[in-house]
Amino acid sequence: MKFVAISDTHDKHRGLNLPKGDVLIHSGDFCHYGSHDNLYDFLEWYKGSIIK
Secondary structure, three states, X not given: OOEEEEEOXXXXXXXXXXXXXXXXXXXXXXXXXXXXXHHHHHHHHHHOOOOO
């Protein structure tokens, strides 16, 4: 099983070029101010970000 770990993406998650893996671990901040739009955008990206 391959883990991919990232952190503190601060609204730049869509610009990342992630390696293939089984599990994505994100720690730290994923946005600057925490608006609902930022949260929903991150969660949509996060749930589809790892492709085997």
